[in-house]
Amino acid sequence: MFLKVAVSSLVSRKGSAVMTLMAISVAIFVLLGIEQIRQQARESFASTVSGVDLIVGAKTGSLNLLLYSVFRIGSPTDNISWQAYREIADADDVAWTIPISLGDSHKGYRVVGTTEAFFKYFSFGKKRRLAFYKGEAFEGTFDAVLGSEVATALGYSMGTEVILAHGLASASFTKHDNQPFVVVGVLAPTGTPVDHTIHVRLEGIEAIHAGGSKVPIGAFAPANRPTTNFSEPESITAFMLGLKSRMSTFNVQRQINEFAGEPLMAILPGVALSELWQTMSIFENVLRLISALVLLAAVLGMGAVLLASIRERHQEIHLLRMMGASPFYLFCLVEMEALILCLLGMLLGGVCLYTALFVTGDAIFSRFGIYLDATLLTPEAALMLVVVLLATLVAAAVPSLKMYTSARNIT
Amino acid sequence: MKTRLKLLSPLAVLAMVFGCSAVWAAGDVHEHGAADLLLSSEGKDVQITFNAPAQSLVGFETAAVTTQQKTAVERLEAVLSEPSALFVLEGTFCELIDAVVDVSSITGVVDAPSPPREHGDHAEERAAHKGEHAEHADEHAEHASDHIDHDEDHANTSDNHEREHHNHNDGRDAPDVDSHSDVSATYTLKCDSENALTRIALQHGALSFGLERIDVFWVASWGQGADQATPESPIVNLRN
Numbered sequence: 001m002f003l004k005v006a007v008s009s010l011v012s013r014k015g016s017a018v019m020t021l022m023a024i025s026v027a028i029f030v031l032l033g034i035e036q037i038r039q040q041a042r043e044s045f046a047s048t049v050s051g052v053d054l055i056v057g058a059k060t061g062s063l064n065l066l067l068y069s070v071f072r073i074g075s076p077t078d079n080i081s082w083q084a085y086r087e088i089a090d091a092d093d094v095a096w097t098i099p100i101s102l103g104d105s106h107k108g109y110r111v112v113g114t115t116e117a118f119f120k121y122f123s124f125g126k127k128r129r130l131a132f133y134k135g136e137a138f139e140g141t142f143d144a145v146l147g148s149e150v151a152t153a154l155g156y157s158m159g160t161e162v163i164l165a166h167g168l169a170s171a172s173f174t175k176h177d178n179q180p181f182v183v184v185g186v187l188a189p190t191g192t193p194v195d196h197t198i199h200v201r202l203e204g205i206e207a208i209h210a211g212g213s214k215v216p217i218g219a220f221a222p223a224n225r226p227t228t229n230f231s232e233p234e235s236i237t238a239f240m241l242g243l244k245s246r247m248s249t250f251n252v253q254r255q256i257n258e259f260a261g262e263p264l265m266a267i268l269p270g271v272a273l274s275e276l277w278q279t280m281s282i283f284e285n286v287l288r289l290i291s292a293l294v295l296l297a298a299v300l301g302m303g304a305v306l307l308a309s310i311r312e313r314h315q316e317i318h319l320l321r322m323m324g325a326s327p328f329y330l331f332c333l334v335e336m337e338a339l340i341l342c343l344l345g346m347l348l349g350g351v352c353l354y355t356a357l358f359v360t361g362d363a364i365f366s367r368f369g370i371y372l373d374a375t376l377l378t379p380e381a382a383l384m385l386v387v388v389l390l391a392t393l394v395a396a397a398v399p400s401l402k403m404y405t406s407a408r409n410i411t
Numbered sequence: 412m413k414t415r416l417k418l419l420s421p422l423a424v425l426a427m428v429f430g431c432s433a434v435w436a437a438g439d440v441h442e443h444g445a446a447d448l449l450l451s452s453e454g455k456d457v458q459i460t461f462n463a464p465a466q467s468l469v470g471f472e473t474a475a476v477t478t479q480q481k482t483a484v485e486r487l488e489a490v491l492s493e494p495s496a497l498f499v500l501e502g503t504f505c506e507l508i509d510a511v512v513d514v515s516s517i518t519g520v521v522d523a524p525s526p527p528r529e530h531g532d533h534a535e536e537r538a539a540h541k542g543e544h545a546e547h548a549d550e551h552a553e554h555a556s557d558h559i560d561h562d563e564d565h566a567n568t569s570d571n572h573e574r575e576h577h578n579h580n581d582g583r584d585a586p587d588v589d590s591h592s593d594v595s596a597t598y599t600l601k602c603d604s605e606n607a608l609t610r611i612a613l614q615h616g617a618l619s620f621g622l623e624r625i626d627v628f629w630v631a632s633w634g635q636g637a638d639q640a641t642p643e644s645p646i647v648n649l650r651n
Binding site for chain 2: 046047050053245246247248250251268269270272274275
């Protein structure tokens with residue numbers, strides 16, 4: 001009965017009720033949207049590399065190793081000898097490895113020398129494998145596979161010739177212009193540093209450095225033809241490895257950290273990534289602050305609209321009083337109306353948000369590199385909604401009291 | 412997508428300023444007052460290794476010589492043999508299958524190196540040890556003297572176990588009176604549900620030694636992570 005009266009009262013004031021509902025829906029949409037972005041930006045960052053058990057490089061800080069091996073930022077302290085790499089890669093516990101050789105660039109984009117294992121085993125996000133937008137993985141020594149951003153920004157496509165430069169500056173003096181690489185594949189967007197990278201075979205990197213940049217290399221390794229008798233590189237910059245069993249992760253990490261041959265370091269990429277994210281906690285706090293302000297604006301706005309509506313409701317108050325409703329009943333009536341509006345607003349805002357995420361998720365990903373899955377409520381978002389409900393009751397207390405006092409004046 | 416790179420440049424600087432000095436290489440750092448807890452989970456199997464500086468647990472890092480020191484080592488072994496007093500796993504029930512406590516670095520027992528055993532032998536040895544452990548759990552209250560004998564068996568078992576590591580690791584774990592000594596315990600557990608762990612709560616037993624913090628590292632199907640447990644905040648959320 002009580003609920004029915006509250007609903008009928010709201011229906012009788014359709015105009016202002018709909019306006020309030022819209023305001024709350026928009027606020028809930030923004031509130032949950034920001035929370036979703038905060039949560040998923042964190043998850044997206046944490047899974048820049050997934051499925052890789054350890055990253056191995058020369059002894060340095062764990063973040064430095066992560067930055068240069070995954071994000072291509074900064075410089076390695078030293079290289080790893082090919083012999084040490086092979087020794088670890090051939091160990092019983094190791095299932096696969098992805099060697100990484102850095103040092104060259106093309107128009108400011110980093111070039112990574114690696115093997116086919118990169119396309120086979122590297123995964124990101126929720127264990128998503130790399131996919132090709134065009135073409136396929138490199139086969140020949142001088143084949144190149146571009147990250148999606150490189151292809152878009154430089155306007156390259158299949159068959160384009162790419163001349164690598166020694167070092168990282170976009171205007172390097174030492175160019176390996178004796179042997180251009182040919183684009184054979186373009187990767188689909190990943191939202192990770194892979195998008196900004198040019199991938200070539202380790203052999204290609206070795207070949208262009210083999211006899212100095214001006215020496216013709218055709219005789220050394222025929223272009224675009226798989227090489228079987230290629231001499232092994234002397235060293236690589238780092239490598240990622242996957243284990244046969246996750247249970248051996250800490251053991252293998254310890255063995256690598258104590259590797260007798262040379263000073264090596266193995267890091268848990270997931271741990272290093274979350275450590276890196278923690279340095280960005282201010283970013284999360286800013287988002288939380290924005291959420292709090294949006295919440296405040298929405299709740300205060302609803303309180304104001306309800307307060308204003310009390311003025312229009314003198315007749316209703318009179319009628320209800322004549323029917324025997326107590327002032328407390330009227331107090332509860334306004335609170336109930338606020339609660340109904342709030343719950344409807346949550347429902348509407350939530351449905352709109354998840355529909356929007358479902359429809360625009362891919363577009364947001366390709367534009368901003370963040371996956372915004374239409375996932376169910378996270379515990380933090382659920383807590384936020386509870387806070388919104390409580391704040392609504394508090395904000396509605398002012399118009400409710402006004403209603404209460406008005407009712408008491410009518411005897 | 413440029414956003415990400417733009418975001419990463421200041422991030423790199425931040426990392427250099429705040430983070431690079433921190434070493435999160437699990438199990439490598441000997442820091443008094445701090446212990447490591449390494450948790451690996453795969454399916455229903457969970458393995459937990461607890462490493463701590465002997466200094467923080469018993470107050471000395473050399474081989475136990477005095478009666479008081481030997482008693483302290485025995486007490487430590489007894490505590491480490493009962494993981495339920497050290498930590499509680501939440502999310503699913505996990506049964507202890509095996510516990511291997513290694514205090515060889517402070518018992519002063521340095522046996523002549525023996526040939527490394529085959530894995531099969533080692534597995535049998537662990538199975539036998541498992542039986543001993545179960546028996547030990549049943550009779551713990553009544554048989555204090557048996558308990559000590561058992562611990563000696565335990566130590567021998569872990570000695571053998573350690574010797575095997577020794578061969579892999581260039582003698583890192585060999586007791587050395589002149590260097591820092593670590594004590595470790597490895598627990599093998601079987602859980603009721605797969606990948607259902609949510610939190611690990613460090614218990615009074617683990618924190619009563621005066622450890623300032625325990626660095627918890629985990630590798631599991633849902634990802635890798637690390638967090639710190641302190642006496643003030645003893646619960647670590649493994650789903651961070």
